[in-house]
Amino acid sequence: MVHVSGPLVEIEGVDGLSMLELIAVGPRRISAETVAITGTRATLQAYEYTGGLKAGDVAAPTGGELSGLMGPGLLGQVFDGLMRPLSSAPMWLTPERSGSAEDPTSLAREWTFQPEAVPGTSVSSGDVLGTVPDSGSVVHRVLVPAGVSGKLGWLAPKSRVHLFDTVAVVGDHEVTLAERCPVRRPRPFRTRHTSTEPLHTGQRVLDLMFPVARGTAAAVPGGFGTGKTMMLQQIAKWSDADVIVYVGCGERGNEMADVLDGLSQLEDGRTGGKLIDRTVIIANTSNMPMMAREASIFSGITVAEYYRDMGYDVVVIADSTSRWAEALREFANRNGDLPAEEGYPANLASELASFYERAGTVTTLGGKTASVTVIGAVSPPGGDMTEPVTTDSQRFVRSLWMLDRDLAYSRHYPAVSWTSSFARDAEALGTWHEANGQSGWAARRARAATLLAQADQLAELAEIIGTSSLPGHERMVLLGGRLLRDGVLMQNALSANDGFCSPEKGAALLDLVLDVVDACQRLVERGVAATTIERADLGLVLRAREETGPADAAAVKARSSEMLKALEALQ
Secondary structure (H helix, E strand, O other): OOEEEOOEEEEEOOOOOOOOEEEEEOOOOEEEEEEEEEOOEEEEEEOOOOOOOOOOOOEEEEEEEOEEEEOOOOOOOEEOOOOOEOOOOOOOOOOOOOOOOOOHHHHHOOEEEEEOOOOOOEEOOOOEEEEEOOOOOOOEEEEOOOOOOEEEEEEOOOEEEOOOOEEEEEOOEEEEOOEEEEOOOOOOOOEEEOOOOEEOOOOHHHHHHOOEEOOOEEEEEOOOOOOHHHHHHHHHHHOOOOEEEEEEEOOOHHHHHHHHHHHHHOEOOOOOOEHHHHEEEEEEOOOOOOHHHHHHHHHHHHHHHHHHOOOOEEEEEEEOHHHHHHHHHHHHHHOOOOEOHHHOEOOHHHHHHHHHOOOEEEEOOOOOEEEEEEEEEEOOHHHOOOOHHHHHHHHHOOEEOOEOHHHHHOOOOOOEOOOOOEEOOHHHHHHHHHHOOOOOHHHHHHHHHHHHHHHHHHHHHHHHHOHHHOOHHHHHHHHHHHHHHHHHHOOOOOOOOOOOOOHHHHHHHHHHHHHHHHHHHHHHHOOOOHHHHHOOOOHHHHOHHHHOOOOOHHHHHHHHHHHHHHHHOOO
16 A cells, blocks of 8 residues: 555555455455556545555455345344444444444344245246245345356255355355345346336325336435425335335434434334334444445445345435535545536536436346336535536436425425426326326326416515405415415424325315315305405315325315315305
8 A cells, every 4th residue: 555545545566456346455454445547556445434544554455346245134224335234233333343244143143044936947037036034024035146047956945044055056056045246236137117107205295296206216405404304204204115225325323313213113004013124224424434425325226226126116215415426526536536516526427327327117137027216315505406416416317306495494394396396207107197097187286386386476476566456366376375385285294194195185185275276266256355265264274184194085075075165155
């Protein structure tokens, strides 16, 4: 080793190195990755604290890439950015983070292997060999590895096995219960599909106005205090995915503790157990080594692809990609790379693309249809939505959920801006809703968007000339915008009734508001004074979201009938 500068390490005289090879550096054998090779000198990106390293220390090639140990035991656990267990780690971690991915506790644990295939038959990549029923609340499937096919010569009987025990022999290849997967290489699949099925998040403003399709990507830009983390936690708790991978990348440790505590206590409506039992948490908080943030994003997406290959729909939540980009910027600056906009490296856009493009709905090697949906938070410094990470992210995502500071400061949560957000797949998802019994979904969404836009325009005019100076039908538009914002788009994450909202209840609430607005417009046309309508008790509309159950669309429809009768009685 000849030079150390923070996470940048330069070595010389080590023959046979390859790009992205993992190197053990110094007496503590800290992990570093080869990122540049020039002649006999190589530049390494260190993933751990480099204090104490000095020129002359030995650097030993490992011959492999940065990999994660994939197998039973991932669900319900917490790992660092290099996929090393934190759940079994000591309370206080040393700067060099003792331990390895092959944690002795994990290696010593036994799992139940249940055979599913028939010995003597031909199998190919992705076929199911067996299951591990005692690994979380979703069935863990043991698959034939990619690139392996042939006759199933031997299959272990139902037994207790360790992670690296052989459970099958396919041709001349021994299949173990667990495998090491390079995190920077996407796992193979047969074909990629254009997704037209929505991912239901349980958050009305998203599901009704800015839906995201399974197997696509969404970005959540928002300044400090706009509620990014809370909204991402809600999606982790309530989205209808089979497996959740939550990546805490450079965020505060107390926020990760809140995520872990919430998932550990929340009952899973699917399985009856705890939600944490189908969640994998990768925590690389702000006090952990910076360059491990860069790896944590890819570790998370690799875990997601591992469960995708079993046939599951997976959601990856990355909070936040801005902290990941900051790690890229720091290393690039230390390496002397020519800085681009705001000091970020020139390849920032391509790095973001390499992450988001791993989302997708695919046919797996085993013939199953499964998906990985990526949701990345963006934390622009000072709330500047024109900074590079925010603008580049918008190029690679299908849905943008822009968080508005003014909405957040007025206590409107989720603070998703209806003027700056978009959903590129809204038309295709509208067709899906129509084909699956939700007639009028697209028309309802279009009406709501139009009403919000008109209300915003009239609100600016009303500030100048006063609301009372507007004609009656325009005042009803203002009233409708308020009902839509407060009665539908606003959602209380701490409420048992309102924290989650089924698609049916969300549609019923939106119909309730639109029907009330139509009734108010008819009253104005009949000559009823706008002031009389505005003074009417509309509490039934505003309280419906809180006072009806999370999936009680029938109760909302009953309130609609009651409210319309009350309006018809106005003179």
